[in-house]
Amino acid sequence: MVRSNYYYPQSVELYGLAHRLYEGLSKDLNYNVMLSQRGMVNLCHSTAEMEVGARTVNAMQISGIDAELFSPEDVRRVAPIYNFSAGARFPVFGGIWQGRAGTARHDAVAWGYARAANRLGVDIIQNCEITDFIIEGGRCRGVQTTRGTIRAERIGMAVAGHSSVLAEKAGFRLPINSYALQACVSEPVKPILDTVVLSPGTGVYVSQSDKGEIVIGGGLDRIPSYAQRGNLPTLETVIAGVLEMFPIFGQLKLMRQWAGIVDVVPDSSPIIGESPLPNLFLNCGWGTGGFKAIPAGGTLLANLLASGKHNDISRPFDLDRFASGRLIDEAAGSGIAH
């Protein structure tokens, strides 16, 4: 999912940068990442949610991000198969629409970046574990790996799902809890849903892939975990949510279900900046929302590694916000499930 429907100005800058870079990514990487800006609607299920929705839309528009407040008729136009019945558990009062949001092929993004990096002379070494950090004079000077030593002036750490494990080797702790996040896809069917629909009531978002699979994502498993598999009760909640939103999907069979480990930060915003170990730079804590931000996270970490300094976009996301109290609480601000 690629979107930038956030509330706080700092987040709008960050995810707005990522969104703009995504729009030119296929060209920049010379690789088709299959970006499809089919639009996304965050539903509102009550008058109170509509008021919060209007506030979010206003905040986004003031920050120069496209957003529109949808009426129930607008929602019905973009997602006619939603459960609009009189007895629906989560009736539609409207929604937050971002027309530039959409989907991209996740594999293609990884492959495209790998090819482009390789072309620029970057070495990508697979199956090579960091066993320790080389620390001299209180500064990070490189890493020990299972395939030898690598020394560097500045070191970047971008290891989603294992940030705390590596931080422990470097001698510090992070404001992170790791959880499993599940997703699943159905068997492929003919085109039936040409937008992305997120319901805060069910905590579920649904889209249809180019191959025709219904792609389903939900909330986090609520048990701290490094196991690359999901818990059954959460999957049950997600599937129940899908059927509440789209009763028509009751006939579908699920093809695949999986879970990945995500590093969740208390304010649902990432950590970008120098770690407590000088010369070691962090790009972590993206929680459930890293994919949409890949181009920005990469750009900002590259800037940090090249200059050793923050720019205006990355500075608010420094680790020091947890001591200063200047959190960027998107879970509360935009009400987006993380």
Add this chain to the structure above:
Amino acid sequence: MQLFPCPFCGPRDETEFHYGGDAGNTRPDGGDVPIDRWANYLYLRSNPKGAAREIWVHMNCGEFFVMVRDTLTHEVLSSSALGKEHAA
């Protein structure tokens, strides 16, 4: 469905339990606490891969307790009532 052992009610469905945080993360005492100590208490976590000592609450009986759990395998290694040594 995984079963978690409540020290008071015995093995029960995981959905009856709620994660409460790291065991042993004690609130700083007194009025003159350095900022870093507060940040450490409020936000920083060990988040171990492997055995973790955690506070859980069994929502049915309302009791908080300590569960030692492997975060990689989800195996429960021990479960015990909060004693004086865990007062947190």
